[in-house]
Amino acid sequence: xxxLDLMSPLHKATQRDYLARVNDPEFPKAKAAELAKQxxxxxxxxxxxxxYGGYKYMPGRWAPVAKLMIxxxxxKAGSKVLDIGCGKGFQIFELTQVLPGxxxxxxxxxxxxxxxxxxxxxxxxxxxxxxxxxxxxKSFDLVFSINTLHNLHNRDLDSSLREMERVGKQKYLCVESxxxxxxxxxxxxxxxxxxxxxxxxxxxWWIEHASYTGDYSFIFFE
Numbered sequence: 001x002x003x004l005d006l007m008s009p010l011h012k013a014t015q016r017d018y019l020a021r022v023n024d025p026e027f028p029k030a031k032a033a034e035l036a037k038q039x040x041x042x043x044x045x046x047x048x049x050x051x052y053g054g055y056k057y058m059p060g061r062w063a064p065v066a067k068l069m070i071x072x073x074x075x076k077a078g079s080k081v082l083d084i085g086c087g088k089g090f091q092i093f094e095l096t097q098v099l100p101g102x103x104x105x106x107x108x109x110x111x112x113x114x115x116x117x118x119x120x121x122x123x124x125x126x127x128x129x130x131x132x133x134x135x136x137x138k139s140f141d142l143v144f145s146i147n148t149l150h151n152l153h154n155r156d157l158d159s160s161l162r163e164m165e166r167v168g169k170q171k172y173l174c175v176e177s178x179x180x181x182x183x184x185x186x187x188x189x190x191x192x193x194x195x196x197x198x199x200x201x202x203x204x205w206w207i208e209h210a211s212y213t214g215d216y217s218f219i220f221f222e
Contacts, residue, residue: 001207004215006068007146007174010061011219018189018221024049029192036192039110043193044088051192055088057118062094069144070099073170077101079141084130084164085148087113089121096121105140107133131159135167143168147219150175150196157196161210171214177203179220186221 022029027049035042036051044055075081079102083092086106096102106125108114114125128134130148143164149157164171176191177200178184187197198206200218207216 001213002215003217004072004172005217006065006072006172007217007219010065012222016186016190016221018186021049022189029189033192040112043110044113044116055113057088057090057093060094062091063098065091066094066098069095069142069172070102073142073172075099075102075142078103080139081105082107082133082135082140082143082167084133084143084145084160085109085151086125087117089114089117089125091146092124093118093121105135129156129160130163131156133163133167137166138169140168142170142172143214144172144174146174147176149173150177150198151193153195157206158210161206161212164214165210165212168214171212173212173214173216175203175216175218177218177220183220183222190221 027047032050035046043051047053069075077100081092081095081102081104083106086092086108087110089106092104092106096104104121104124106121107128108125109129111127114122114127117125126134130145130152145164149160152160164173176187176194177198178187179200187194203218
């Protein structure tokens, strides 16, 4: 298990107005969160003041992350990869573009995301919960989950970490966290679906508690 930061460059490329997000008169934080947690149109393609504001495929956006994954984990044609919290499947599609012949699979709680997924991988996406994966033990060479598991309550978080460990030979996890009060406030202001507000030390506790042995990293709202 190691700290492996694959996501910071992509995360930092987005500019965020934290105060505008939390103080919007039409979509105040409580209303935005209520809509977002339905995991439907509003979350993915609705107003930007709720969440993504239109989650569209942008060719090459995920390619740098895909290349780092392939290199670090020694993936090759025929390797099997699972994305937990795959959304519309853009990351696993990008993986197949960087490494043709990769066998990819995705799972997401949002039926809307799967219905509107990238057409080339839509048939490879399953609707389901990270807490109970419908796959055999050690059936994937790499299992990864990016910006997903912090959305779970404690019981499901525990199960999901254990499920990642069960089905993956190698694992990579990225979740939101904070190192100081400024980052904590920014996270509270920006998030609409987060249920875990954990410092890195608290995440380390979860990782040890759930016997997760894979790599991990954090997203910080600086």
